[in-house]
Amino acid sequence: MAQDKVKIVSVMNEKGCCVKPNEISIGDGTYSPLSRHLYFYINKQSLINNDDVRAFTKYFLARENRFEITSVGYVPLPQNTANKTRDRLQTMK
Incomplete structure (x- = not known):
């Protein structure tokens, strides 16, 4: 049975920082590589x-x-x- 929810996860970006997805981190590129323009x-x-x-x-x-x-x-x-x-x-x- 498929879930109707997506789990939000932090990622370790190329700078070694653990980053949660939000408007700022996605917009400035720090939530990468899981976001794109x-x-x-x-x-x-x-x-x-x-x-x-x-x-x-x-x-x-x-x-x-x-x-x-x-x-x-x-x-x-x-x-x-x-x-x-x-x-x-x-x-x-």
Whole structure:
């Protein structure tokens, strides 16, 4: 019978430190090798011409959606990176 729970474990990273997974340790890379970055690339023309692509990108970057992103197990972008990306998105029209 399969369990419906995932056990959170600390790992010893390459620096020899025992690290628990959390938004900070995953975001700064100290919880490795069990975490990785997830990138998505958007075609500039699609961003400009396709309202759905633009809406999805804005949703993903919106401050108010950080809770939803974390509730499904993802770690949102660091705030300074999200801010820079939102600013760049605003200039693309």
